[in-house]
Amino acid sequence: MTGLDLAINNGTVVNADGTARVHVGVRGGRIAVLSDRPLEANRQLDASGLLVLPGAIDCHVHFLLKQGQGETAVVTEDDYVSGPVSAARGGVTTFIDFALHPRDTPPSEFMAQRIDLASQGSCIDFAFHAGILDPRGAVLEELPKIVDMGIPSFKFFVTYRKWGFAVDLGFLNAAMTRIHELGGIACLHAEQDEILEWRRTEHAGQQDLIYHSLTRPDFTEEIAVYEAVVLARETGCALYIVHLSTAKALAVIRRARAEGIPVTTETCPHYLAFDHDVYRRPDGVLFTMTPPLRPPGNCAPLWEGLADGSISVLSSDHNAVGRRVKESKPHFLDVAPGLSGSGTLLPFAYSEGVSRGRLTLPRMVEVTSTAPARIYRLAHKGAVRVGYDADFAILDPEADYIVRVADLDCPAGYTVFEGQRFRGRISHTIVRGKFVVENGMFVGRSGYGRFIARPARALAAAEPERETGH
Numbered sequence: 001m002t003g004l005d006l007a008i009n010n011g012t013v014v015n016a017d018g019t020a021r022v023h024v025g026v027r028g029g030r031i032a033v034l035s036d037r038p039l040e041a042n043r044q045l046d047a048s049g050l051l052v053l054p055g056a057i058d059c060h061v062h063f064l065l066k067q068g069q070g071e072t073a074v075v076t077e078d079d080y081v082s083g084p085v086s087a088a089r090g091g092v093t094t095f096i097d098f099a100l101h102p103r104d105t106p107p108s109e110f111m112a113q114r115i116d117l118a119s120q121g122s123c124i125d126f127a128f129h130a131g132i133l134d135p136r137g138a139v140l141e142e143l144p145k146i147v148d149m150g151i152p153s154f155k156f157f158v159t160y161r162k163w164g165f166a167v168d169l170g171f172l173n174a175a176m177t178r179i180h181e182l183g184g185i186a187c188l189h190a191e192q193d194e195i196l197e198w199r200r201t202e203h204a205g206q207q208d209l210i211y212h213s214l215t216r217p218d219f220t221e222e223i224a225v226y227e228a229v230v231l232a233r234e235t236g237c238a239l240y241i242v243h244l245s246t247a248k249a250l251a252v253i254r255r256a257r258a259e260g261i262p263v264t265t266e267t268c269p270h271y272l273a274f275d276h277d278v279y280r281r282p283d284g285v286l287f288t289m290t291p292p293l294r295p296p297g298n299c300a301p302l303w304e305g306l307a308d309g310s311i312s313v314l315s316s317d318h319n320a321v322g323r324r325v326k327e328s329k330p331h332f333l334d335v336a337p338g339l340s341g342s343g344t345l346l347p348f349a350y351s352e353g354v355s356r357g358r359l360t361l362p363r364m365v366e367v368t369s370t371a372p373a374r375i376y377r378l379a380h381k382g383a384v385r386v387g388y389d390a391d392f393a394i395l396d397p398e399a400d401y402i403v404r405v406a407d408l409d410c411p412a413g414y415t416v417f418e419g420q421r422f423r424g425r426i427s428h429t430i431v432r433g434k435f436v437v438e439n440g441m442f443v444g445r446s447g448y449g450r451f452i453a454r455p456a457r458a459l460a461a462a463e464p465e466r467e468t469g470h
């Protein structure tokens with residue numbers, strides 16, 4: 001076949017349904033041919049010994065996030081230029097950002113501003129979820145406008161009442177009813193706020209950082225997930241629980257899915273890698289996020305859920321709160337939650353998942369690319385398939401290295417994986433046929449990334465649901 005822009009020869013292509021030794025030809029930003037013979041092209045990449053993966057889709061990031069309201073609000077260290085660069089270094093070719101509108105800006109107006117900012121800034125493709133923080137009935141009139149902008153997924157909090165983020169169940173029920181009519185998806189940060197606020201008040205005099213976990217017990221997630229699952233059953237609305245962190249809430253998800261309730265969930269590398277004992281370390285403050293790291297005994301069940309299909313997605317919840325910001329207010333009541341992680345998402349999934357035998361290679365591709373594309377309706381993404389966007393993460397499975405923040409373009413100035421030995425490194429990241437990372441070096445261009453408008457209804461089933469479910 002002639003006239004190809006790019007050929008990726010001699011690699012092992014991995015899809016959610018299996019691996020194959022095929023050569024990949026790209027034309028006009030799309031995958032034009034998969035061949036059993038090496039291909040000629042204007043540009044050829046010899047991927048001998050490398051894995052050719054569909055680019056990771058990190059469907060949970062916060063770039064340029066303002067946490068809180070007014071003077072005390074904390075802003076993340078990255079924006080729509082630097083955040084996507086760090087993500088691309090780790091093989092992410094598309095991100096979905098949770099844009100949380102300030103109280104004085106209508107959500108639709110805020111989403112338009114964010115699409116503009118990311119269009120000017122991002123080196124990789126992107127989409128948005130619309131955070132809905134203002135629980136007034138009039139805000140429901142915003143929802144169809146936002147769906148029409150190509151944003152059919154909405155994020156709600158039932159915690160962070162103190163920041164003005166939380167909505168009550170009355171509003172959530174009404175919103176999910178409306179979102180279901182519109183064909184959209186409701187995403188939920190699930191922690192039962194009253195219990196944890198009570199505990200935070202009760203233990204306010206404690207100095208130990210472990211109280212970040214002890215005041216947010218695991219059953220607060222279980223209760224909030226259960227309530228939301230009931231609303232999903234009653235409204236029929238597709239529900240996606242963000243950053244699931246406990247075995248107890250996972251059990252609720254499994255039961256709900258077995259009953260046919262339309263709920264899916266994700267977890268994040270930090271919940272798989274660490275338990276709350278790290279809060280006793282001198283650098284424990286760097287590990288603060290919400291939900292918190294959990295007591296020992298939760299990581300293994302989450303790995304099992306990710307492997308068996310009960311957990312559909314692995315995302316980063318990238319939220320680059322800087323080291324200095326965290327260290328300036330280290331008390332558990334004040335510390336700014338959140339950590340960067342988009343750049344380590346896929347390397348973590350390979351190193352700690354595949355190379356340690358917890359995930360198969362196809363399952364890793366499913367949870368980092370194919371499932372987020374399917375659940376969030378990113379057409380032509382999430383697989384190495386003819387006609388799909390030529391988005392690739394190329395991974396050297398033999399690379400063996402110590403994780404160093406200096407190698408990550410990590411805006412927050414630290415990584416929780418600092419000093420750990422990882423196996424498997426991203427050598428190239430390609431978005432619609434263009435190299436964004438080449439031999440580990442960033443070569444992309446700010447503003448190259450495109451906003452992906454997503455449809456209100458699920459994409460026509462290009463591939464069967466592969467999840468086994470439980």
Ligand SMILES: [Zn+2]
Nearest residue numbers: 060062317319
């Ligand atoms: Zn988040």
